[in-house]
Amino acid sequence: MRPQIVLRYVAFVFLLNAAFLLISAVISGFNSDEAFFPLFYSFLVTGLFAVFPLIFVPPAVEISNKEGLIIVITSWFFSCLVGVMPYVLWGGEFTFTNAWFESVSGYTTTGSSILTNVEALPLGLLFWRSATHWIGGIGIIIFVLAILPPMGVSRIILYRAEMSNQALHNFRLRAGRAVQILLSVYVGLTVLETLALLLCGMNLFDAVTHSFATVATGGFSPKNASIAYYQNLSVEIVVMIFMVLSGMHFGLLFAVIAGKVHDLWRSPVVRYYLLALGAGIIMTTIIVHGGHVRSWTEALRYSAFQIVSIGTSTGFATTDSSVWPALAQLLLIFFTLQCACAGSTSGGIKVDRIVIFAKSILRNIKQIQHPRAVMATKMGEVKLDDATVHFSILFISLYIGIVFISALLLAALGVDALSAFSGSAATMGNVGPGLGTVGSVSNFAHIPSLGKWILTATMLLGRLEIYGLIIFFMAETWR
Amino acid sequence: MGLRAKILIGFLILSSMLLIAGVWSIHELSTIGTSVQKLLDDNYRSINAAKMMMEALEREDSATLLLLLGNWEEGRKIMNDADTLFQKGLQIAENNITEPDEAAFVELIRSKYSVYEELLKKPIVGTNKEGNIRWYFQGIHTAFLDVRNSVEKLMALNDQAMYETASDLKSRASRAIMPGIVAIVVAVFFSLMFSYLVNYYVVGPIIRITRGIEDFGKSGKPFDVRVETNDEIEELASAVYSLSSKVRMAEKVK
Numbered sequence: 001m002r003p004q005i006v007l008r009y010v011a012f013v014f015l016l017n018a019a020f021l022l023i024s025a026v027i028s029g030f031n032s033d034e035a036f037f038p039l040f041y042s043f044l045v046t047g048l049f050a051v052f053p054l055i056f057v058p059p060a061v062e063i064s065n066k067e068g069l070i071i072v073i074t075s076w077f078f079s080c081l082v083g084v085m086p087y088v089l090w091g092g093e094f095t096f097t098n099a100w101f102e103s104v105s106g107y108t109t110t111g112s113s114i115l116t117n118v119e120a121l122p123l124g125l126l127f128w129r130s131a132t133h134w135i136g137g138i139g140i141i142i143f144v145l146a147i148l149p150p151m152g153v154s155r156i157i158l159y160r161a162e163m164s165n166q167a168l169h170n171f172r173l174r175a176g177r178a179v180q181i182l183l184s185v186y187v188g189l190t191v192l193e194t195l196a197l198l199l200c201g202m203n204l205f206d207a208v209t210h211s212f213a214t215v216a217t218g219g220f221s222p223k224n225a226s227i228a229y230y231q232n233l234s235v236e237i238v239v240m241i242f243m244v245l246s247g248m249h250f251g252l253l254f255a256v257i258a259g260k261v262h263d264l265w266r267s268p269v270v271r272y273y274l275l276a277l278g279a280g281i282i283m284t285t286i287i288v289h290g291g292h293v294r295s296w297t298e299a300l301r302y303s304a305f306q307i308v309s310i311g312t313s314t315g316f317a318t319t320d321s322s323v324w325p326a327l328a329q330l331l332l333i334f335f336t337l338q339c340a341c342a343g344s345t346s347g348g349i350k351v352d353r354i355v356i357f358a359k360s361i362l363r364n365i366k367q368i369q370h371p372r373a374v375m376a377t378k379m380g381e382v383k384l385d386d387a388t389v390h391f392s393i394l395f396i397s398l399y400i401g402i403v404f405i406s407a408l409l410l411a412a413l414g415v416d417a418l419s420a421f422s423g424s425a426a427t428m429g430n431v432g433p434g435l436g437t438v439g440s441v442s443n444f445a446h447i448p449s450l451g452k453w454i455l456t457a458t459m460l461l462g463r464l465e466i467y468g469l470i471i472f473f474m475a476e477t478w479r
Numbered sequence: 480m481g482l483r484a485k486i487l488i489g490f491l492i493l494s495s496m497l498l499i500a501g502v503w504s505i506h507e508l509s510t511i512g513t514s515v516q517k518l519l520d521d522n523y524r525s526i527n528a529a530k531m532m533m534e535a536l537e538r539e540d541s542a543t544l545l546l547l548l549g550n551w552e553e554g555r556k557i558m559n560d561a562d563t564l565f566q567k568g569l570q571i572a573e574n575n576i577t578e579p580d581e582a583a584f585v586e587l588i589r590s591k592y593s594v595y596e597e598l599l600k601k602p603i604v605g606t607n608k609e610g611n612i613r614w615y616f617q618g619i620h621t622a623f624l625d626v627r628n629s630v631e632k633l634m635a636l637n638d639q640a641m642y643e644t645a646s647d648l649k650s651r652a653s654r655a656i657m658p659g660i661v662a663i664v665v666a667v668f669f670s671l672m673f674s675y676l677v678n679y680y681v682v683g684p685i686i687r688i689t690r691g692i693e694d695f696g697k698s699g700k701p702f703d704v705r706v707e708t709n710d711e712i713e714e715l716a717s718a719v720y721s722l723s724s725k726v727r728m729a730e731k732v733k
Contacts, residue, residue, distance in 0.1 A: 004679055007672065037503055041658060044499060045665050048492045052669075055480055055488060056676040058707055089661060091653040 001064075006071050008057040013075040013140050014050035017082045018043050020131040024086070027205075028124025035122035038089035046082050073472040075140050076464065080104045083132050090125055093117075097449045104456040106132030107140070108463035109345060111219025111315035111432030112423075114445045114452070118224050123205060126222040130209035136463070137216025137345040138186045142179055178251070185250040185257075186345070189215045193242040200234040214242045217345045219315025219432040225441070226317040227305070236301070236318060240308045247273065247312035247340025268380050269341055273351045276338070280307040280331055287328040303328075306440070311335040313347040315432025315440075322439030329435050336425045336434070337400070347430025347462050349399050353392040355379065360389045398466055403428050406458045413448045423447070427455045428462040482681065482710040489673045493666060500662030507655035514648050521577035522641040528575065529634035531568030532588070533627065535561040539599065540623050547615055551604040558599060565592065572633060578640050584633040591629045595622040684712045688719060695723050 021043035028036040063071070083103030087094040094102065098114040105112045106129055115121070121129070190211045197207035206222060213220045223229035227239055245253065248270060255263040264270055284303035285296070293299040302319045309316045310332050321332060339348020359377045367375055377384045403424045410420035415437075422434030423444070433440040444452065461469050538561035545554035569588060576582045598619050601608075608614050684706045691704040702723035706716040 004676065007676075037506075038654075041499060041503060041661075045496060045661070048496065049665075049669065049672075052489065052492060052672070053676070055485055056680055058709055085661060089654065089657050091650045091657065 001066055001070065002060075004053070004057045005060045005063060005067060006074060007053040008060070009063075009071045010074050010078055011050045011053040011057075013079060014046050014082065016135065016140065017079055018047040018050055020135060021046055021082075021086070021128065024124045024128035024131060027127045028122060031123045033122030033124055035086065035090055035124040035128075038086045039124050039128060041089060042082070042085040045085065069468060069471060072140075073464065073468060076107065076136075076460065079132075079135065079140050080107050080460075083107055083128075086125060086128055090121075092120070093445070097452050098445075101444065101452045101456055102129070103132065104459050105427075105432075106130075106218070106220060107136035108430050108459040109133050109137050109216045109218040109313070109347065110427055110430040110459045110462075111213065112427055112438070112455070112459075113220065113443050116443060116445050118222060121222075123222075127205070127209060129220050130212040130218075130222070133216040133218030133220055134190070134212040137212075137218065138182055142182055181254045182250050185253050186215060188257075189242060189245060189253075193238065196238045196242075197235060200232060200238055202230065202235060210239065211242070213316070214239055214314060215246045215345065217243065217246050217312050217314045217340070217347070217430070219309070221316060228318045228441075233301070236305055239316060240305055243308050243312040243314045243316075244274075244277065246314075247344050247346045249341045249343035251343055266380060269352050269355055272355050273341055276335075276351070277308060277311050280311060280335060284324075284328050284331055287331075288324050291325055292323055306332065307335060310431055310433075311338070311340065313339040313429055313431045315426075317433060317440030320439060320441045321433075322435050322442070332435065333422060333425060336422065336429050336431050337403070339429050339431065347428075349396055349429070352379075353396055356384065356389055356392040357396055360393065395466065399428065399462075402458060402461060402466065406454055409454050410447070410451050413451045415447060415451060423455065424458055428458040430459060430462050480710065482708075482712060485710065486677070486681075489677075493669055493673070496665055496669070497662050500658040503658045504655050507651055507658075511648060511651050511655060514644060514651060518641060518644045518648070521575070522637040522644065524575045525572055525577070525581070525637040526634055526641070528568045528571035529630050529637070531571070532565050532630045533634075535565035535568060536623065536627055536630065539565070539595075540620075543599065543603070543615065543619055543623075546603040547608070547610060547612070549604050549609055554604070562596070562599075578636055581633070581636060584629065584636060587629045588626065588633060591622070591626045595619070595626050598622055680708045680710075681712060684708060684716065688712075688716055692719060692723075695726075699727075701727070 021039055025036055025039035025043055028039050080100070080103045083106055084096070084099040087099035087102055088096055093115055101112070101114050104110070111133070118126070193211040193214055194204075194207045197210060198204065202210070209220075209222050210227075212218070219226075221227065221229075227236060230236075248264075249267070252264055252267055252270060281300070281304045284307055285299045288303055289296055289299035293302060305316070305318045306321050308314075321329070324332075337349055338354055339350055340346035342350045342352040356377065356379065359379070363375050363377050367373065377389050403421070406424035406428065407417075407421040410424060411417055415423070419434060419436035419438045422436060423438040424434075426432055426434040426438070433442070437446065438444055444455065447455065538557055542554045542558035542561060545557065569585070569592070572585050572588070576585065603609060684704070687704045688706070691702045694700040695702045702720050704716050704720070706713045
């Protein structure tokens with residue numbers, strides 16, 4: 001392992017963060033708000049940290065797989081540290097623990113917050129908070145790869161280290177082309193949503209910050225009441241459409257733009273994803289109707305938004321789902337665990353693995369019925385090898401295991417069982433709001449400090465899909 | 480980029496980070512000073528004025544009771560002194576309108592006090608009011624409580640504003656400290672990174688060049704030290720390499 005090479009690549013990540021800090025500082029300067037100095041100083045420090053390794057360390061054409069993994073993990077870690085800086089320099093509700101929680105929640109696109117009054121923050125800091133979503137949404141390294149000049153093998157290694165294993169499996173393209181597609185879809189969706197929200201009557205700042213949070217499936221809103229603040233059906237519909245799109249595989253979206261609309265419907269994953277959301281909306285509408293929500297249209301409106309928001313791991317809210325009947329809450333927990341498609345900005349177990357899991361169960365049942373038959377698990381026309389199936393099942397087991405351990409630790413710290421479990425699932429899936437005291441209209445401010453550190457660890461584990469972070473901490477990686 | 484420039488940039492970065500943090504801390508501390516002054520000027524003065532008015536009102540109430548008991552001389556003397564004190568406090572409050580709605584509160588005090596004053600001006604001693612406790616409670620005491628309540632409102636307004644300014648001060652104090660803490664942490668990280676890079680790209684190659692020269696001198700082992708730093712160290716390695724090649728060539732010719 002060559003630390004200097006890791007430093008050089010992480011420097012590009014610092015540069016990317018510095019650019020967004022500068023934009024935030026400019027916004028702050030234009031509004032003459034008090035966040036200018038915290039943002040500008042953070043920009044200077046981050047920028048200087050970026051420039052120095054680039055001066056000293058000559059470029060390296062080739063990097064090893066281990067170095068690639070370390071670059072990706074350290075990039076996430078240092079980005080989260082950079083994110084802490086403007087918050088602690090600003091003060092207010094931000095202690096170091098709170099700032100770390102908010103920063104990790106931003107970069108991992110979780111969207112859980114410790115802020116009791118979001119609207120008290122200056123605009124510059126609110127923009128930075130949303131920008132952390134947008135930087136983290138597509139993967140920090142993917143951004144850097146798009147900016148960097150061609151680097152041969154290094155690009156492939158970094159791309160593989162950053163992307164989810166499942167997304168890699170689906171994205172059968174050259175790394176350079178895949179990065180281009182990912183970024184063009186990501187930027188395209190953001191621009192389109194901003195324009196659509198402007199047409200719905202939102203101001204430019206709110207439109208941009210909400211687009212950042214939607215396309216990254218993050219969930220930070222500059223308003224205390226989230227999307228409910230606007231009480232505008234057209235805004236809710238636009239946000240819902242873009243949440244659903246952002247939860248789909250970006251390669252498929254690109255194919256649709258390129259005219260291959262049938263690719264979308266041929267994909268069993270997308271079919272299941274849309275069917276599951278549809279079924280979830282219908283069931284929740286029926287469950288919540290008659291209780292807190294009297295009319296069918298309102299029940300449909302609230303259910304559709306909450307299910308899409310949780311089912312895509314975004315986390316925006318239009319109502320307080322923690323007062324919904326238990327069955328509706330269980331449905332929300334299911335979507336919190338499942339989330340959307342691999343190759344999107346979504347977190348969670350991912351629909352692809354759920355489909356593989358279900359198909360492997362069906363195959364096993366058939367195998368029991370016909371012991372001599374030779375059967376394979378298929379995803380559409382593609383035959384999946386046993387290793388992929390086993391890996392998916394193992395991932396799901398490990399994922400749920402970590403959620404349980406995290407929930408147990410939170411409960412041991414005095415957090416009630418519902419909040420502990422839903423909070424752990426919501427942070428592990430990078431969803432944001434849970435249920436109970438950490439519901440859609442609440443926040444994580446009251447969680448004990450140690451609990452906040454546990455939850456940030458689950459956010460990172462979820463974002464880096466468990467194995468990446470575990471391998472990073474194994475001694476062998478550093479030899 | 481040359482070695483000198485690289486090292487200079489390293490130190491410049493370090494010192495600029497500390498300098499900016501220092502300037503910012505000074506700026507925040509001077510803002511704290513301004514806030515403290517604002518706190519004293521805006522709110523503390525109004526609170527003092529309100530206290531002065533409260534004190535005057537209490538004295539006027541005592542004077543009223545003395546008058547009710549028939550003690551005209553002492554009662555009137557206390558009453559006049561207290562009225563002067565009240566007017567003084569009211570004037571200070573009127574000249575120190577710094578909070579929203581404060582003017583309305585002061586105006587309320589003035590109007591309530593004029594009602595109270597009107598009642599106090601009328602003779603008590605030697606009239607049917609002397610010793611009349613019912614008159615005191617139904618008439619003058621109600622007016623007294625009205626003025627007192629309006630003064631309390633002014634005091635509460637300034638108390639709240641003072642609390643908010645003090646909270647802001649706490650936040651500003653934290654903002655004045657944080658740049659220093661961040662600068663120290665960042666400087667430690669930067670120093671570690673700087674010393675690692677200097678060690679890897681300056682000290683390390685120099686040691687390798689030295690060993691290469693020693694090996695060449697002792698055993699004639701060819702000088703083969705590769706340095707890729709794009710600076711004077713790389714030039715040095717290249718120069719030593721060409722020198723060693725020339726020496727080897729010269730030895731071969733001999």
